[in-house]
Amino acid sequence: MLYLPHTDEEIASMLQVVGVENLDNLFSTVPEDCRFRGDLELPEALSEWELNDHMASLSDNMAVSPEYKVFVGAGSYEHFIPASASYLLSRSEFVTSYTPYQPEMSQGTLQAIYEYQTLAARLLGMEVATASHYDGSTALAEALLMAIRISKRKKVAVSSLIHPLYRQVIQTYFEPTGYEVVELPYLDNGLTDVTGLDGMDDLAAVAIQSPNFFGCIENLQAIGHKAHEKNALFVASFTEALAYGLLKSPGSQGADIVGGEGQSLGIPRSFGGPALGMLASTRKHMRSLPGRLVGKTKDLDGKRGFVLTLATREQHIRREKATSNICTNNSLCALAAAMYMASVGGTGIRELARLNHDKSEYLKMELKKAGFTITFDSPTFNEFVVEFPSGFEATYKRLLEKKIVAGLSLAPYYPELSSHYLLCVTETRSKDDMDALIREVKS
Amino acid sequence: MLYLPHTDEEIASMLQVVGVENLDNLFSTVPEDCRFRGDLELPEALSEWELNDHMASLSDNMAVSPEYKVFVGAGSYEHFIPASASYLLSRSEFVTSYTPYQPEMSQGTLQAIYEYQTLAARLLGMEVATASHYDGSTALAEALLMAIRISKRKKVAVSSLIHPLYRQVIQTYFEPTGYEVVELPYLDNGLTDVTGLDGMDDLAAVAIQSPNFFGCIENLQAIGHKAHEKNALFVASFTEALAYGLLKSPGSQGADIVGGEGQSLGIPRSFGGPALGMLASTRKHMRSLPGRLVGKTKDLDGKRGFVLTLATREQHIRREKATSNICTNNSLCALAAAMYMASVGGTGIRELARLNHDKSEYLKMELKKAGFTITFDSPTFNEFVVEFPSGFEATYKRLLEKKIVAGLSLAPYYPELSSHYLLCVTETRSKDDMDALIREVKS
Amino acid sequence: MKQSLGTTGLILNEPLLWEKGKRGRYGFSIPRRDVEPCSLDEGLTGEGPDFPDLSEVDVVRHYTRLSQWNFGVDTGMYPLGSCTMKYSPKTNEKQASLPGFSGAHPLAPTGLSQGALKMMFEFGKYLDEITGMDATTLQPAAGAHGELTGMLIIYAFHKKQGMQRSKIIVPDTAHGTNPASAALCGYRPVPVASNEQGILSVEAIAEIMDEDTAGIMVTNPNTLGLFEENIQKIAEIVHSKGGLVYCDGANLNAVMGVVKMGDIGIDVMQLNLHKTFSTPHGGGGPGSGPVSVKKHLEPFLPVPRVVEENGRYILAEDYPESIGKVSAFYGAFGVIIKAYSYILSMGAENLKKASQLAVLNANYVKEMLKGTLHLPYDRPCMHECVFSDENQAAQKIATIDMAKRLMDYGFHPPTIYFPLVVHGAIMVEPTETESKDDIDQFIEAFKAIVGEAKEDPDILHEAPKSCKVTRLDEVTAARKPCLAG
């Protein structure tokens, strides 16, 4: 067996040192009635080559881009990933190390994550970003819990245009806590209706996603003002990190905490995970942040180096009083994002974001021309909602046969929008792809 | 442009240092009538993403294993390559370095190639192996030239069962030299007929491939004796290096020089190249070897280290008097082979070679049972010749449509064997594949 | 002793990303623009982030150099206790990057994703079988996330029983994530001390278990590397008071095919795929922390669940008692592929053998080093063993000094100062993928270091000497945090 290096002789000599007769006897401290004496019922071991065949057959049983033209975003975006980043990310010094508890032999990870934190903070316009969280939904849930800890209040107002699945996660996290979540409705223009805030008191936080689930760009600054007037923390969220290549950053609009998803930054969709929870705050709140943080320091010789820091917030020191239970986070995804941000650069991310915007505008315009209604008229980034005629399900299926996935039906998430679809266009969709979509939905 | 890091400002400041006005003026020493003043007519530059599409479409326009069941070897063999070896081979410290002229910062390549030389020598039963040559054909051609240099004779006897394409390369290399190549015919049993040697004089070398092009295992020892009786050097060749996991090595059978192809050792077929020319000799002849050699030595502190050595044989020192003109060789292919040999190990290579043999025997037996004639009755390793009925071309085409490549027609190489096919079965062909082949050729 | 494994060689300094680059360089191929530019309200657009502009070669060199300052399992032995730093087979990386997997959109119609759903369905079944539990969710993204999921399930269970409870028992040897996860769920962790044998006594549990206690979180084998021998009795007590038994399964690597947690009284547990099932640790994740439950807790599992219907796989949402969702989508799918590949490569027999060899390796280290280092619990251990620095106290050498010195010898240090019940703990988990040769080298190195502690303690105090940096000032880092450049 490739992964078990012991030869029979080695086992024998080691058993002798240990002083037991055979491998089974190593488990003498396991009471007999705790022992499982059968054989696990698992498929017979495959050779590497059988595994290749088996996995290829599973993978071939998937219908994915580029063969399929998938016009779905909704929290998982198709963006190009440079071959250079994929190669670098495969280097086993990064892949096979663990949390850098021993900084002297982990400076590679540590500097890289410090750089990630910095670029993430710059992207979001914040002062401090954590090393990573599981995904956008848990980052946002933790952001809200953080706001509750800081404000010592127990109620949060959450836009109904935050990704519905994120709201479900928040719900799950909040269920046993006794904290309250109030949902803010949305307006006809596809933006959050924050007028209700006026009547709410004791809010720990107001949470808004921008671009929101409908792809519309929220007026963060105005909402931030409103939140601050209520002495609530302003929590911004996002699912499409690339948008900030073009849009004003949440930090510049007054966000106190930002929690969202970084998958767009060089991480493959991979059926939704692993992803990258991004969490950032102002420096003022840094000691309330959940999750790992890398800080800059010096070694005994005065040389620059990096370490995990502010550990007194964390579970391994503070146990039940920690700011979070997180331990293993999504470090390699953060590294992927850092490599991506380093590769696109300031100039590139702007061009790329513009291209996303312009392409999705093209589709929006063509759909309009073709007679479809764009549900909300607020400006969008690379996603928008369109209303298709009733009975569109059949067309949708026909399109699937033509290998086009014509967006995501909003019915399961917003029953009132039952014939509305959320469409996404990134740089990976060509004009030809869009023209084909238009042709097909028209026919 | 990703690969051109210069910004316009940098170009300007550098031009100033150099003292020329613009990039064009850098070429002031190129006479005007040597200048090309047009634009190269090449396709418009592709983005990385367009390149991906373009290359994928070319690659998709290939019919290859595992979709196709290819029963062709003939100098290019399908063997499994562990994912671990592919990963290790991609590490850029190996990939992006060059010939280790500066040993202190190239110990990785140097130790690895020293290990390759050692494992190659052990595989072939020789004392010394070179760092690599281009492919089996050039290794063999160089082996023959080496024999000519050593013996100071001008004629070599070459088995007609040496790979026909190798013999063409030898022919090409020998054409301007005035050296003579005599071909030894073959016997009904698929082995080389060496009786003609008795009448030949002044032979520099006798060259035999085993397993030969028909897959038959030659009696190297007997031929070696005969060669030595004639005071000729005995040169052994091979196209299927894996055979020596099971068969007696050429060295153990008296070979003085061995030149052949190492592609089977973990190198993808890749349409025939890059490949791995393996060349080995007795220690006695080591200073006559063409090509790079790595040797063990010590550093100033007595620590073990490795260097390129015996450079006085080489073109960069000896110029026209060198033992070869080779400079860049196929180092990364040698590294791949070393990784492969290290991975399969002594125990594994034997099992694997046996499996190749046994599988091809299975197909041979089943073909016999199905009424086909196995042309030669000498023992074979993983290739053999079968006679198909005349008119088999149509069946062959039908099989292609079923994604089966039923061997290689010998007609272009041995016109007298026009309805005979060379079939190869490695560990990558399953019993099911073979049963399907039998079913189809029968029907 | 033979030549030390650790030595020094040329590596390159490398500035921070933004200390490099020039405005206008490209490290990313901008896709061709095939649509007209289209303006966006100026009020919405910002400056764009202040990222440096680098070329592809800048980026490649940056990370190539950084990687060389790191040490991974592929570099050498990494006996970090409680972390199961086993070798991650390379074929698993290959499988995870298959285009059908890496390119899959989570919200595509399920008809387009049958391969992924089948894989997840089968993988859940495999985990059921290995744990002896009845159903598994793959949604939790790491061990601690699994713990939280487990706590939420326990909470939902008690809620359904009609009475919520306020406490949960957590042994003093527990990993920090256990009390933290319990607290996230509003439970007050009640500590319980392990006995002089390093395990939980039935009496201690009997004493504190009551009807306001939701249950117990046991790590089994525990973080001292010892099997909780009284687990069945403890489970009985907990169950008799209406509580549930949660098992932190992070240490499952010791007992695959040897103990089925479902058979010994466990109601709910998490597995750490990045430990037991060989997925790489990625410098601190991504991991994956599936949660397996017994039948009575199945209704509470997160949604959606993968269900088979006539040979097709669907994502079923209709579980009214479900706790809801703990991840936006279905968990760390890309990690799960690797664990799935691992199980298929190993099969039942090799999984069991892996556990046996993991335990053999740990006991071997324990026996070979127990004269050299103080061994607080001198009993047969499971997959790891815990020493302390007590023997070195006289030389004023602490665990940290030996740990740092191990680096110079070419080893990643063990986990140190955990579990908290052992003062100056040195927790060694070799894992089964270390050969006897490698372990012998480690033992030799440790003995040499203990020798140095006596003869030349300053070598240890000043260690490491071989790394790119010497010991780092963690105190200032925390006092005056600089978290971004």
Next chain:
Amino acid sequence: MKQSLGTTGLILNEPLLWEKGKRGRYGFSIPRRDVEPCSLDEGLTGEGPDFPDLSEVDVVRHYTRLSQWNFGVDTGMYPLGSCTMKYSPKTNEKQASLPGFSGAHPLAPTGLSQGALKMMFEFGKYLDEITGMDATTLQPAAGAHGELTGMLIIYAFHKKQGMQRSKIIVPDTAHGTNPASAALCGYRPVPVASNEQGILSVEAIAEIMDEDTAGIMVTNPNTLGLFEENIQKIAEIVHSKGGLVYCDGANLNAVMGVVKMGDIGIDVMQLNLHKTFSTPHGGGGPGSGPVSVKKHLEPFLPVPRVVEENGRYILAEDYPESIGKVSAFYGAFGVIIKAYSYILSMGAENLKKASQLAVLNANYVKEMLKGTLHLPYDRPCMHECVFSDENQAAQKIATIDMAKRLMDYGFHPPTIYFPLVVHGAIMVEPTETESKDDIDQFIEAFKAIVGEAKEDPDILHEAPKSCKVTRLDEVTAARKPCLAG
């Protein structure tokens, strides 16, 4: 000066493969046996090779550790003159490993290999265009192999003319492969000295060119980094005597889109794809050395040739005057894919810009270092410049000392002691993929070293100090060769 690029860090010692392992370990997954064992004549079977048995983790660590003792372009600047160590784009590696390419059998029916054949066909056309030649063979496996192929073509040409010639002119600045390739073809290389400007004078050629001389091998730009300004006149002379002009195109990186060799009198030339066209150097290959010829030499090109027929591609063998074959199959196909990808990524404009920037970089280095180092030919250079150690003679510092010391500063040394016409040559070829920042660091390092030469020459004599090994004893290595373990 700022912090030096070079420093030291932890790396691991690693024994030779056969000093590791244990009989019975597996590092390879033995495929399932689905047929019966079948015996083979005992007289034919041997013992099997004496390879060590290693596990996958053994193998992975072995090569991971070894890799860390190496320095590549991805690590840092590698200004090895005459070798064009430019950055190799990562996308090219990806393309070459596409399954349709890596899994292609060379002797499969051509109908199954249209993608590969199309690629080769187009690539040949691109090279024709870049060189200004009429036809190209991709068969030669490296530059020297291309030279040999070119010599064979020249031989075949003269043979067809009815009269073979015995000599060929080879300038003293030529790479060693040139005379060696000529000699393999039976030609006697006739050396000719370059003039005081470092290039060939018309007179020198006129003097020696005669009708027993097959032609001339010119490297252009030559190995001093200088353009052979008289090339057209020289070609005229050679042609007038019935000779042919061979161009060693290894230095084409200087003149893409600037000079077409086919326009300036060249009859036949080789290109080094692993230099000009960015394919990685692989620690010494594989390379690829296509040969391009003018119309009159096309009949002699190796077979088979890829030919288009009604949109299908075939392998045509029917060229009776062909020299035959120089490789078993079609050359280094896997390397060619990378060069093809590179050309497609660059396009005409960027290829020309690459040459311009390569020349700019070299001239910049020349200007910046010429006060520091002696510059034998103080003229505008092409893609590389050649210094010598003359200025350091007083301090008894030789080229090798400065080269070794560069390692400590984190740079691969330039090519040294070549070309032979410059005593103590230091041949710097930065290539266009080095940014000004990187080059400035290199210049600074060189200046610092020249400073050290004056102040503390021993630092240089003892260099390198940062690498895994200090200077190696090459003399003993050659005297008592130990070539296998």
